[in-house]
Amino acid sequence: MKTPSVTSVAEKTIKRLSRSLRQKEELQLREFGTVISVGEGFVKVRGLPNAGIDELVRFSNGMPGFVYNLDQNECGIILLDEEKKIDAGDEVYRTGSIVSIPVSESILGRVIDPIGRPLDGGKKLYSNKHLAIERPAPPIMHRAPVQTPLQTGVITIDALFPIGRGQRELILGDRQTGKTAIAVDTIINQYDKDVICIYCGIGKQKAAVARVIADLRKRNAMDYTIVLSATSEDPVGLQYIAPYAATSIAEYFMERGRDVLIVYDDLTWHARAYRELALLLRRPPGREAYPGDIFYIHSRLLERSTKLKPEHGGGSLTALPIIETQAQNISAFIPTNLISITDGQIYLSPELFRKDVLPAIDAGNSVSRVGGSAQLPAYRSVSKKLRLAYSQFEEMEAFSRFSSRLDESTRQLIERGKRIRETLKQPQFDPLRVDEQVVLLLAVTQGLFDNLHLDEIEEAKNRIRQAVQSEMEKSDISINWDKELKDKERERLLGIAQNAIQTFKEEKEEGEGEKETEEPDAETGTASAQD
Template identity: 60%
Template structure:
């Protein structure tokens, strides 16, 4: 009897295959499965013999899911909507489509979820195009060298850890060390620089993202920014697909020949969401319970960021993925994976953060493996030896704590280093133009600030910025255009800075206003 039933089933399935091969593909969407069980963000379904990997399915009631596991007896599906209303026995229908997201200029200035649904109450997203969330990275021959800087407006980065358009620079550090603030400052600095921005919030608190959006609106950054949000209360499946959907939206602009900056905040949460889904669907666990392909999910995401060949429009997609470390452990599984995938990292130290050195960038542990080739020539002439001398200062400062008597040269080196560290401090939402950065860095490296008390360094920076912008506008324009600093240019910057500092000192001695 069992053999007879098996024969009938096989013949029926064979007939069904022949019908599918001679009818339009949309007949496949008529397959109906039955939910066998519902888990936290996943569902197991039977009765979809021809469903394909990563295909979108629709449950009774409208809940969407994406096929994740294709097992012999059942199909594992990750849910993209809340599962509160789903029960065992519900019907599941195929759609015959993969996950697609809206692309186009209409998404700029909007807050949406990874499926393109609006979250800002401004109405539906109306666009004529939709593209798959999962796409292949550009081929090697379709790429061009990274040769244009992406200015962050942050002195410590632009001078010491430069980033190029098309680069992938990892931002990592422990909790509450200013990782997101660094990325948001970079977005704010792209105003009037023809760089579009995509901010992808993965597993963040809704209140935190709402404050971030309010800050972007306050500084006029939402005009060229799209926020793609999969909050911490959303299903892990939606958090998993969020960065891929956001990258597809960014790629549309890149393929139009435009420059795009995308921020993933953060990929630690993304990896945990993928681990949760994999364990619920009984995928074999490996190191730290992550599945074996955890490296692949991030590499295929970040490989999509590049600078396209001029024949393809010359657009670029710059990625700033954010990663959270635990107890400053950069050698953990996920951090080492992402460090090996990206083109450098910016490490934020909790020790520096607690000392009030903001942004808390650890220059010794941070590196840019590409951006130095894109850095403006003016930076190279001013900050060329700054990184090495600053690292030497930090080492010298550590050793000086063990001695009470210091040589004069050592004392002077420490005083200079402390002023360099003070100059590299910068408040949030205060990006600095390139020419102003050059002038201030030149002043501190040439010793103009050596006699200034540490507490007055900030006021001196402001004074130098004002006088350079007012008296040397032509030189500022030439620096912005990428011209190198000549000896006369250096002399001009030093002259106006020295005069301004002298006037400030005279005013303070006579009781006047600097």
Template identity: 60%
Template sequence: MNQLNLNKILDDTFTEIRDKRENYKPGPQLQEMGTVKNVSAGIATVSGLPGTGFEELLQFSNDIYGIAFNLDEDDIGVVLLGEDDQIQAGDKVTRTHRVADIPVGKGLIGRIINPLGNPIDDKGPISYDEYYPIERPAPPIMSREAVNVPLQTGLKVIDAIIPIGRGQRELIMGDRQTGKTSIAIDTILNQHDKDVLCIYCAIGQRTAAVAKVVSELSEKGALEYSIVVVSEGNSSPGLQYITPYAATSIAEYFMEQGQDVLIVYDDLTNHARAYRELSLLLRRPPGREAFPGDIFYIHSRLLERATHLNDNHGGGSLTALPIVETEAQDISAYIPTNLISITDGQIYLSPKLFELGLLPAVDIGKSVSRVGGKAQLRAYRKIAGNLKLAYAQSEELETFSRFGTRLDEDTQKIIEHGKRIRLLFKQPEMQPVSVTEQILVLVALTKGLFDAVPLNRITEAEDLVRKKATQLSSDLLRRIISSEPLSATDEETILAMANEALGSLVRDTQIKTNNGE
């Protein structure tokens, strides 16, 4: 056989192989298929899928999915991510060979979605970059950086006394209707022009409550830098369970690109109850307050994902504000104590302060930030350092004075000063205060300038001081919002401006006092 014939044979062979490859049509594939044994209250029992892995996504008829939770010897307990009335015993179930995931990308900003990534805001389909699993491991310790950049809430009492840093986990807790969500929403509103992406995660909330939050965010222009992830109160417990994990995966996508992200979980009480319902239906053994033994783990693995990454990993941060509801002011209940031990501090809202109209109703004595001054601008540290102690002293003396004891002049001054601290920390909803205005008010407060102002005119006096913020020099403004501490000269300048603002009001008060009015 000569070389010419050999080349022809090879060419014909390659041509035949190429034609067969291009015209290949795959035949039927082997696929594991199981059968639904029974369905009840968001749970399905499935048999016939021996290769299924833990938390694998299974597909039912009508495009309903479920997560494999219980892997028993004879059957599988599946948590449904949809309505169970569309599934019946005998229906076929197939494996997807993947875990539950959610689309992520910049196309989600400004949108309202459910935990499966489907839009629910009637704005059309969502563009996304890729899919992230809803359950992802927390960043390792070596990838993290210390929390040292403040996240300003715009609330005077929090920024001054209980500072929050970017990458911190600060628990918001209190009884029903004490303003927990309002604090979270005010914090989101204050991130305008601060390059912080915000994610509001509603877990098992009433539709009307979610609609109100979305309306407030939209009216204030905050929806432009926010994402809302919603599972309503009538959603299946499976959807409520995966909601915070899905929202956190979206947040991590942006964090890993160097973005600072704030996420609000509203609230983890509903999340714990949804998981308890699922666990009891799956016949897992109940423990304290009927919660399963791994109830701590579902929240710890969620909140451990909040962190501040170092520069080698983009330098982004994920700040978490979980909300939990207490009953009858019992902060020692099972779920609240679990979350207190997981987070880096808590903001406790008192129903007594709420009833008195002192909003936000933050109980300074029971609230704490374990990151502390490291997550606070240095201008605050020197000014606000003694406020908490002064307020605690005045409260103690005020309680003592109720017994009718005659008080000396110094004690009365401490009590009156504490009353002014309480009133100056009072703040209307959706009206965040800038850093410069806060510093002016706090300097005047710590130096006792408000002590000469009658209690009924404190709000008026505060407004006069805050208006002076527009007259600060550019150098002083820079030092206030930077990491530089305020010098003695800076404090004198601020005091002079505050004295000028309060001068006419104080003189008017003294004249009325002298005239016996």
């Protein structure tokens, strides 16, 4: 094979340049490097002397990646597509920009990946505005106190562990205990709250993400929801940048004065993806083989959730990160990191789940550090003693198993606690309105359920909800839930619950009476037939 001379190469280059100039084409200088090795989810490149961290690069086939390691003679690049499309010797070009995602109002209702490519079969996203996936958190002076509640529709959370707009509330528990169910119910409950929701799936199976999307579409929640997904089949680089990209989309709406709710499902897989990348790129491992900055990757993510002052947009970003624990170990490395970063946690107990107490929220290990300051005053007036009574009941119930003799006050406390637990039970996809929750809490705290059998409480709750819905439609009832309940309003709401329970009791007694009269008639008919 004949090697081309320097003269022939120069002549070809001059001819190409002169042709470009004649056609008035603009010439652009690009800095490029060469792939020297290809790994699982990353490549190493020689060249690119002026590249910076998080800079977007393109390979010769157009595939994207971003610079992650800068060494003396080479740089490590994390791939945002399959490594099968790249071979050693391919060229890599700098773009001069960092990794970003397109943002606009048209993104609502869409399913996308972390770099804005559609996954729902819809048209490609076009936007004049792109936001970097890594952005600094708003400074303290731009933040406002968290005072407005974010109603989840889950009575246990809204009454005992209220979440405010701008808060970061961790949801943790073992696998298959209902973590995603609580997050999906919260999204569904925002249908009339003017809250934009973002569901960020990280490392989940495609079937699990598809189920979430189907549930949201079935309940018309996709109209105000964005789903950003990086499944377990996607490159590990996409899984790593997914929560940051979702947060940038949320910040776009927050800076325009909108309230946003974002769900990270889940950050356990995000930490594992980061550990995989760091080990492949030869970064020093630390505890449990995680890199030394594993705390920082989550703290800089969740610190972006806040409530802004009106002069800086006035919007809010509420985060519900999800973490999976192993064998109820909430003191493990990643869970303790997230607990220390967030403003409270909701712990789901597998023991309660097995007892069919759903949602399986453990009141003893759950807390909201924002607390009553972000709770509607109407709630505070009816639920301020509820958590204490429920916690005492759980302790007494465990203690009572060792003793057969209980004094009357302890027995009453346990019986009341059982009815509180039945009241706090709630099926999935059935969020409760504020008025329904307040009336149910009033009913159980005032002892209206004390004379009912535990099996009857679910039906009594449904009757009360129906009565509240019909009564609240009347024009003469107007209650301001942003203020504490007045005595007249409390009596009115209690009257609604009492009437519903009384009607339920009367119908049940009538049904039992008819059943008793039917049995003798059947016996008489049988006897006459024998005669």
